[in-house]
Amino acid sequence: MSHASARAYEGLRKHILTGVHPAGARLREEQLAETLGLSRTPVREALRRLEADGLVQMTPHRGAQVTTWSTEDFDEIFELRTLLEGHAALKAATRGDVDVSGLRSLCEAMEQRLDALDDRAYEDITRLNLEFHRSLHRAAGERLLPDLVSRVIEVPLVRRTFDQYSAAELQRSFTQHRELVEALNAGDGQWAQAVMHAHIRAARTALLRAAGRFDEEGEPTP
16 A cells, blocks of 8 residues: 555544544545545545445445444444453453553543543543553454454444543543453453453443433433
């Protein structure tokens, strides 16, 4: 991939993951090329790569649009996250090769953003949270696992989870991060896996509530 194509790919991917181009949005090559200051060829190549990533859908006679996620997609993504990230937590704890101090530093950095929850704070929390989870995936010591997990967390639906959180929900998430670090430090795989499962279920419930599928008590809406 050329430098221009890589630049187009990274720029478009970031815009999709952060919601600049929302689900279902049409992606017109000419407009994108003008916005990115590139020719249409690298933009076209970037769109093909984003299609392979599952972030873009290409339709004959209609062109490209940002992938729309169905209810079934939502459920599948969180089922896979539970399985894969739970496994990663268990393996990381039992291997005993975790940078605990690094994870604690990430926890502290996220918690500091609670003092002023503006758009920048949410962006920082999202970035730090992704780094936290990626560190844990690498610590599991399995070559294929990080890439497999990235396919279900590197989607707008998951990347923008914190946008839907209240301050109380953020605090709950950060508390789970702290407990997860303690489980990893103790080398207790079952504990780490259980905390990760609870962490992902809580994220799923928060997103469902934001979408109107759960009420404030976490019960399914009629």
